[in-house]
Amino acid sequence: MNRIAFPHMGTAARTIVLAIALAASAHAADQPTHPGPANGGRAVFQKWCMPCHGVGADKPGTVALATLYKGAKPAALEERTDLTPEIVRQFVRHGVSVMPFFRKTEISDSELDALANYLSHAKS
Numbered sequence: 001m002n003r004i005a006f007p008h009m010g011t012a013a014r015t016i017v018l019a020i021a022l023a024a025s026a027h028a029a030d031q032p033t034h035p036g037p038a039n040g041g042r043a044v045f046q047k048w049c050m051p052c053h054g055v056g057a058d059k060p061g062t063v064a065l066a067t068l069y070k071g072a073k074p075a076a077l078e079e080r081t082d083l084t085p086e087i088v089r090q091f092v093r094h095g096v097s098v099m100p101f102f103r104k105t106e107i108s109d110s111e112l113d114a115l116a117n118y119l120s121h122a123k124s
């Protein structure tokens with residue numbers, strides 16, 4: 001048994017461990033992605049599109065598309081089956097409404113190819 005009682009130290013230690021864990025995961029998220037052929041498009045989506053087009057009521061793109069299509073199409077882009085690579089490229093390079101366009105320094109042409117194939121479910 002630990003006879004020296006410092007009740008706050010346990011909490012502090014846990015806080016430090018948590019902070020280190022968070023810093024480590026944030027650092028991992030900052031690493032440049034090197035998309036492989038299998039999951040490249042998904043990685044690009046998660047980095048650039050997920051904040052707005054992920055699943056959830058806090059995702060402005062998903063909310064906007066739910067309003068636009070009123071249930072006729074899935075609100076989350078990854079669940080759509082009607083997107084073509086051309087449509088994805090068009091929106092990504094030109095943007096729409098509050099959606100920004102993405103420069104080649106952000107999403108390169110090859111990353112955009114992978115993303116377009118991923119969202120159109122193209123088998124490549």
Ligand code: HEC
Binds near residue numbers: 049087091096107115
């Ligand atoms: C800042 C938030 C935001 C980000 C980031 C964003 N989008 Fe969007 N996107 C939207 C909004 C909002 C709409 C709906 C605009 C409208 O028509 O009202 C939209 C619409 C779209 C559409 C059109 C869908 C349709 O059926 O009309 C596509 C395709 C699309 N986004 C793809 C992407 C991709 C791919 C990415 C990542 C590279 C991305 N978006 C990043 C907010 C975002």
